[in-house]
Amino acid sequence: GFEHSKLMYMYDKKSIVEKVRESFKNISNGKDIVFIEGCKDIVYGTSVGLDSFSVAKYLDAPMLLILSGTDENIFDDAIRCKEIADAKGVEIIGAILNKVKNKEDWEEINSKKLEDEGIRILGVIPYMKELTTFTAKLVAEQLFAKVIAGEDGIENEIENVFIGAMSVSDAIKNPLFSKPKKLIITSGDRTDMIIASLEENTSCIVLTNNIIPPSRIIEKADENKIPLLLVPWDTYTTAKRVERIKPWISTKEEKKLKIIEEEFGKIDISWIDKL
Missing domain, CATH: 3.40.50.300 (P-loop containing nucleotide triphosphate hydrolases)
Known part of the structure; x- marks a missing residue:
């Protein structure tokens, strides 16, 4: 530059x-x-x-x-x-x-x-579309987030992003909430939203406002291998930062490399x- x-x-x-x-x-x-x-x-x-x-x-x-x-x-x-x-x-x-x-x-x-x-x-x-996915690990790295649970699922792929700022009943009615391989962004004190997300086909949950949820939720996330990433910002700011994350392909992603080849x-040429 x-x-x-x-x-x-x-x-x-x-x-x-x-x-x-x-x-x-x-x-x-x-x-x-x-x-x-x-x-x-x-x-x-x-x-x-x-x-x-x-x-x-x-x-x-x-x-x-x-x-x-x-x-x-x-x-x-x-x-x-x-x-x-x-x-x-x-x-x-x-x-x-x-x-x-x-x-x-x-x-x-x-x-x-x-x-x-x-x-x-x-x-x-x-x-x-398969080349536009990124992993929970990349999100953690780009946001400098602390992984507080679900580390075994850190390589989970993400295709969709859902902002969990509404009520759980409204979220469940939203078609995007039921989509697979999604990243959920919600405040750490929204235990209802976090629990609902852990029951869906979720790849990762970003917890905002530096609020750590109760231990039962952390245990559930570990059990389901869904990473919980803790960040200090509010939900809106976090969503904007996630929006700026650009997927990139590492040498370990053999499936993507084969498609490119x-x-x-x-x-x-x-x-x-x-x-």
């Missing part, structure tokens, strides 16, 4: 270009191929000459687009990227479409539309030999 304010007053454009080329020379020494991750969007860094297209131009490097979102987002982003790349004299190798919810439409219809615009589609990776095998 970089700070715009420092770069704008410490370096001129010529110095920035030289620094980028010098850094790349050091990094690429002894390497056959170096992939440079782009900025968070297509305009970030433009004011200091460090947007993705400018960096590609400095290094005479071709660009690989990774696009996701709605059909409209993908079309708009792809065509705008092509326009900027053409204006700067940067080659676009092609595009890989990620997290696509209508893979068949893209393969049979939409891909041709982008290829008519001069953007080669190298692969279409479908949205796969299978999908990656369908991507056209013949362009690598031409670099």
Whole structure:
């Protein structure tokens, strides 16, 4: 990353270009191929000459687009990227479409539309919910939570999040409460909600306000292998922090790694030999 304010007053454009080329020379020494991750969007860094297209131009490097979102987002982003790349004299190798919810439409219809615009589609990776799950362990780590029970279930997978701020009767009526592999966020003094959650198909319970529930609940959580994670914040703040947790895939998650390997095998990587 970089700070715009420092770069704008410490370096001129010529110095920035030289620094980028010098850094790349050091990094690429002894390497056959170096992939440079782009900025968070297509305009970030433009004011200091460090947007993705400018960096590609400095290094005479071709660009690989990774696009996701709605059909409209993908079309708009792809065509705008092509326009900027053409204006700067940067080659676009092609595009890989990620997290696509209508893979068949893209393969049979939409891909041709982008290829008519001069953007080669190298692969279409479908949205796969199983790759978006995360574990109770990751939640504990990201929240710096104390595991007070159910440690044997710390690798439980989480697919859904439920905020237990209402009455138990209202919670039970909510369809999300009956969904499997869920994380429940509720205050530690809501013994009724915690007990109800322990009886459902729950993966983990985050207890807010630093309130530890009665020992019988801790024993029940241990018995059911449902982790109880203790955090100091209120329920709203905790929910916002959980919302910011991004699932990532570790080397131990063999099931996910196998799925990724299978999908990656369908991507056209013949362009690598031409670099």
